[in-house]
Amino acid sequence: MDFEYIYPIIVLFGSFAIMLAVGVPITFAIGLSSLFSILIALPPDAAISVISQKMTVGLDGFTLLAIPFFVLAGNIMNTGGIARRLVNLAQALVGRLPGSLAHCNILANTLFGAISGSAVASAAAVGGIMSPLQEKEGYSPAFSTAINVASAPIGLMIPPSNVLIVYSLASGGTSVAALFLAGYLPGILTALALMTVAA
Incomplete structure (x- = not known):
């Protein structure tokens, strides 16, 4: 397995654990750790596009x-x-x-x-x-x-x-x-x- 795929996962779980240990509310810990892992996994332009797209899609569900x-x-x-x-x-x-x-x-x-x-x-x-x-x-x-x-x-x-x-x-x-x-x-x-x- 290539390290470029493992590194964002380590950042995701590591930053989530650190934020929980520091006392950051879980909502922000989940959001920020996801943001960090996307920024590391993708090039900057694609990362910003994916982040904005995921935020708007999440708000689009009326159900x-x-x-x-x-x-x-x-x-x-x-x-x-x-x-x-x-x-x-x-x-x-x-x-x-x-x-x-x-x-x-x-x-x-x-x-x-x-x-x-x-x-x-x-x-x-x-x-x-x-x-x-x-x-x-x-x-x-x-x-x-x-x-x-x-x-x-x-x-x-x-x-x-x-x-x-x-x-x-x-x-x-x-x-x-x-x-x-x-x-x-x-x-x-x-x-x-x-x-x-x-x-």
Whole structure:
């Protein structure tokens, strides 16, 4: 292997490690180390052209704009009290089954995750409401937490899903609409399986 190909890689990882050790924020460490390695690997004119081209291409993707808007929508809904309304809906739907609060937690997490597209927002919103209720009814804190943590990621399969959008971009153009359509059945089946186990 020729040294001219190894040298930019050494500069990339070396400058990244040095910047992290010094305390440079990771965003700037990644960007600057990439910049240094491109400047070393290519002639100056080509390097400047490649750097400017990569920066503009990175800003051109409109699909990624959906992710911060899903997170924003989840936060707005949480502030607006939709999490409490979803818990009430879940209690009305599965409140008469044995282990109803566990089922309610799973269903509320599934619904909230399906609306917000974020598992973290779902776990925080529903867990904050359901955990005290479950502990008051005699559920152990470990069981309540386990149910909440296991059911929050179900919303990642049910559209809108940040993970499916990132997968679409990473796979080179898989249709986001097709991925969203394909996510419904596995998400619902996973929720039903978790409800069966929690009973």
